[in-house]
Amino acid sequence: MSQLVSSFGDALTVDAAAAMRSLGQRPRTADVAVIRLDIVEDLAALEAEWRVFETVADCTVFQTWAWLAKWQRHIGATEGTRPVVVTGRDAASALLFILPLAIERRGLVRRLTWLGGALCDYNGPMLGPDFTARVGGEFPALWRRVLRAITERRDLRFDLIDLAKMTETVGAQRNPLFSLPVIANPSGAHVATLGQDWETFYAARRSGPTRKKERKQLKQLGEHGAIRFASAGGTPDADRILSVLMEQKSRSFARLGVANHLARNGHVAFYRDLVNDPEARFAHLSHLDVGDSVAASSIGLHFRDSYYLILSSYDDGPISRFGPGRAHLHELIRFAIAEGFKRFDFTIGDEPYKRDWADIVVRPHDHLAGRTLLGHAVVGGTLAFREIKRTIKQTPILWRAFSRLRSLKSALTGRARNQAASSEETAD
Helix, strand or coil: CEEEEEECCEEEEECHHHHHHHCCCCCCCCCCCCCEEEEECCHHHHHHHHHHHCCCCECCHHHCHHHHHHHHHHHHHHHCCEEEEEEEECCCCCEEEEEEEEEEEECCEEEEEECCCCCCCCECCEECCCHHHHHHHHHHHHHHHHHHHHHCCHHHCCCEEEEEEECCEECCEECHHHHCCCEECCCCEEEEECCCCHHHHHHHHCCHHHHHHHHHHHHHHHCCCCEEEEECCCCCCHHHHHHHHHHHHHHHHHHHCCCCHHHCCCHHHHHHHHHHCCCCCCEEEEEEEECCEEEEEEEEEEECCEEEEEEEEECCCHHHHHCHHHHHHHHHHHHHHHCCCCEEEEEECCCHHHHHHCCEEECCEEEEEECCHHHHHHHHHHHHHHHHHHHHHCCHHHHHHHHHHHHHHHHHHHHHHHHHHHHHHHHC
8 A cells, every 4th residue: 555645634545556547457568559549628527537547657746637627627628728638548548648738829920838838837738657667768759659640630739849847757767758859947846855844854854044034033923913824725814815915926926026826817716616626635825913913824735745836925015024924834845744745745846845845856848749840830939939038037136137127127117107196196
């Protein structure tokens, strides 16, 4: 019996051997030419088998059924995304892999990409435990078959392939997509290896003077009201906490001059469904209260031995100078250690605070390829843009300058908007 951490305070036990038997007895070698490929557009048709497969496959939380099905329901369907999930089976009809792909249209261009890829921090395939042993170095030939199977249908043809944010390994296996040409994604990701207790971990990551300063700020924060950390997912208070998180995060995006994806159709509904669905047991909504106010909040995901922090916010009012966001992060990491997680994944993004805690840097990569003349032209421009973006983001002095200019532009735009609104009110 193998044990997967599934919910806080509880454990989901999975009989891996039984799960593998349900997927069929597999021969030890596979000719990629005879692997049966199927294209599935109706996600519901795969639900039962997908849920079994994700208990034994190498993948991340972003390839689980609950995450992707909710994304398609609330976001993908509203944006016209068409799921093109490719399954590969051996002669006994047992699953070897699932490629959760999709076709998205942007203007005149149709892209083959990862389903939910923009919101997923790590994209990639779901691989059966013995995928590498059976397919080995033959994946490029298998990939050519996948592309032929998709484009044989006129309604599924596309101009380019854009598979972004892929990691070099998928679980214990090398990502087979890395046998294709790839480039470094503009952003890195950061992961902290957790220890047995919070105090030891904290002392190892933060210097004595820093810990002293943070304890002082925590005391000052407590002068504004009792400090309390709590989980809210699935509780009557969940909608209120989620609304505060969205409001705080939206203000943060505006302050930084970053596009607010939360304002797009379906995104808030997606998160609300995620944290309130009792079957989506991997979602964790938490908050840090100071008195009667929500000083900070976040959404995290947990899968196997990892805790993923995907969205966090804090009150940017007067108490912000006492570090409510940092205090909340401390409680989150303490919580993850107490629950037995081995890794705390800050996910994609190179914010300085992540570097303070992480001992592992993940470098996601992208695969881009044109299929039509239009697709080749777009890929050329996309490659140039991402290389410039990566250079800026990975060069501290350039990134600081860019971030300041972006914030300044946002502040000036907001001021002009407020002045215009004030003038209209005066005219009325």
